[in-house]
Amino acid sequence: MDNFAVISPAEFQCRPFNMIEKDWFVITTQKGGDNANAMTANWAGIGFLWWEPVAFTFIRPQRFTHDLIDSTDAHSIALFDEAYRKQLVFCGEASGRDTDKAKECGFTLLWHDGIPFFAEAEIVMLCRKMAKQPLSPDGFIDPVIGEKAYPERDYHDLYISKILKILVKK
Numbered sequence: 001m002d003n004f005a006v007i008s009p010a011e012f013q014c015r016p017f018n019m020i021e022k023d024w025f026v027i028t029t030q031k032g033g034d035n036a037n038a039m040t041a042n043w044a045g046i047g048f049l050w051w052e053p054v055a056f057t058f059i060r061p062q063r064f065t066h067d068l069i070d071s072t073d074a075h076s077i078a079l080f081d082e083a084y085r086k087q088l089v090f091c092g093e094a095s096g097r098d099t100d101k102a103k104e105c106g107f108t109l110l111w112h113d114g115i116p117f118f119a120e121a122e123i124v125m126l127c128r129k130m131a132k133q134p135l136s137p138d139g140f141i142d143p144v145i146g147e148k149a150y151p152e153r154d155y156h157d158l159y160i161s162k163i164l165k166i167l168v169k170k
């Protein structure tokens with residue numbers, strides 16, 4: 001934790017489209033008592049809602065992360081340096097149901113305010129869940145969404161989480 005400075009969301013600067021689409025996020029959730037699972041994601045957003053800085057994440061129901069987010073109050077969303085791309089690909093393919101992804105990646109688990117994250121991250125957003133909203137095909141206006149994103153009808157759940165603090169590597 002000594003390697004990170006704590007900043008408020010208002011101080012955070014980024015190139016949002018690069019950060020989300022190209023760099024990807026790692027969503028880290030508590031798994032069991034003192035372990036954690038990492039899942040790569042890049043369908044996401046950050047913004048302001050209900051008077052709070054928030055993160056929007058979209059998780060398909062079959063992900064282990066979906067179960068873990070549902071069973072915990074808080075999680076982290078982290079950005080890594082390009083040097084960790086291989087690990088991020090792995091965290092986007094393997095499931096924490098049958099793999100200890102953090103161990104396989106050689107990540108060092110840390111906790112801040114009871115929220116798990118990895119020491120190898122560059123930027124960590126500590127988040128507390130505010131709302132969960134299932135995406136419904138009734139709401140899709142562009143027909144491409146249903147056809148292209150959901151041939152299996154495995155519609156994402158949208159999670160809206162308050163960004164409590166941001167940790168930035170010193």
Ligand SMILES: Cc1cc2nc3c(=O)[nH]c(=O)nc-3n(C[C@H](O)[C@H](O)[C@H](O)COP(=O)(O)O)c2cc1C
Pocket residue numbers: 024037038039040041042043044058059060062063064065066088089091092093094095096097
């Ligand atoms: C670049 C990338 C982005 C991804 N984005 C998402 C996403 O936004 N939502 C989602 O449900 N799955 C997404 N995935 C798929 C999950 O990361 C993948 O299914 C993972 O194995 C789930 O891990 P878990 O079962 O441990 O939660 C993405 C995968 C990659 C490689």
